[in-house]
Amino acid sequence: MNMKKVCIVGASGKLGQYMVQHALDRGYEVVGVCRERSVGKLDAFKGRITVIPGATNDREAIKKAVAGCDGVLTVLVPWGVHQYSSGTAQAVLDHARPDARLIFSCGWHITMDGQDVYSWTSRAVVKAFGWLGRLARAVDIDDQVEACRRVFASDTLWTVVRGSDLEEGESQGLPVWSRHVGDPILESNITRRVDFALFMVEALENDELIHEAPAIVGCQAPSALANNTVS
Numbered sequence: 001m002n003m004k005k006v007c008i009v010g011a012s013g014k015l016g017q018y019m020v021q022h023a024l025d026r027g028y029e030v031v032g033v034c035r036e037r038s039v040g041k042l043d044a045f046k047g048r049i050t051v052i053p054g055a056t057n058d059r060e061a062i063k064k065a066v067a068g069c070d071g072v073l074t075v076l077v078p079w080g081v082h083q084y085s086s087g088t089a090q091a092v093l094d095h096a097r098p099d100a101r102l103i104f105s106c107g108w109h110i111t112m113d114g115q116d117v118y119s120w121t122s123r124a125v126v127k128a129f130g131w132l133g134r135l136a137r138a139v140d141i142d143d144q145v146e147a148c149r150r151v152f153a154s155d156t157l158w159t160v161v162r163g164s165d166l167e168e169g170e171s172q173g174l175p176v177w178s179r180h181v182g183d184p185i186l187e188s189n190i191t192r193r194v195d196f197a198l199f200m201v202e203a204l205e206n207d208e209l210i211h212e213a214p215a216i217v218g219c220q221a222p223s224a225l226a227n228n229t230v231s
């Protein structure tokens with residue numbers, strides 16, 4: 001498909017703002033959705049994107065925002081707001097054009113087929129669970145799981161991008177990925193947030209990622225450099 005217009009759901013967050021920039025860099029027309037009180041976080045893009053204020057699980061706001069879009073990039077919010085992630089995913093699944101490319105973000109803790117291996121002895125995984133532990137105090141993790149369950153079950157053209165631990169910093173290039181956590185290529189468990197966003201935006205035009213849930217890691221991470229094949 002010739003990608004022209006994309007919607008970014010959760011545009012005001014850190015990941016969202018990076019995705020806006022990458023989408024503009026590719027010449028896409030961008031529509032962003034974010035909570036009313038967060039609209040100011042998108043001031044840097046004023047005049048270059050259309051902003052629809054609203055909760056991302058507001059079905060009417062999503063319907064308006066995704067109209068006519070060839071692709072939708074959705075941040076599945078990890079924070080504990082009741083049915084926020086699953087409501088967001090459902091609104092996108094229901095209202096996006098049936099032929100639109102849908103890209104969702106989440107973390108490694110999501111599993112599509114139960115084949116991910118979370119080794120308790122691996123330092124990387126302990127780190128990942130540390131992140132989960134921190135989240136667990138404020139978060140409705142189960143709702144992100146539910147959101148992804150609905151995406152996996154849908155017959156839309158979806159990709160679920162599963163992020164490792166994240167860090168800020170300059171882009172290092174497109175992350176590498178594996179179908180399963182536990183693959184040695186992922187062991188370093190670190191990705192620049194700007195590159196997570198890059199992977200999401202690149203996925204819009206990569207049909208090989210349709211119905212995949214790639215687990216990603218920075219292309220310069222030691223484990224990526226040591227194991228540079230996709231399995």
Ligand SMILES: NC(=O)c1ccc[n+]([C@@H]2O[C@H](COP(=O)([O-])OP(=O)(O)OC[C@H]3O[C@@H](n4cnc5c(N)ncnc54)[C@H](OP(=O)(O)O)[C@@H]3O)[C@@H](O)[C@H]2O)c1
Nearest residue numbers: 010012013014015035038076077078105106107163164166
């Ligand atoms: N952080 C990590 O280390 C990590 C690791 C793996 C995967 N991920 C995944 O990466 C994605 C983005 O994560 P991030 O950490 O980089 O966060 P982020 O980009 O800063 O995004 C946080 C999002 O949550 C929204 N939000 C925050 N509090 C909210 C509330 N009370 N009600 C509704 N929305 C709220 C923010 O909207 P506002 O701008 O309106 O506040 C923003 O869109 C997520 O899908 C996450 O699962 C993160």
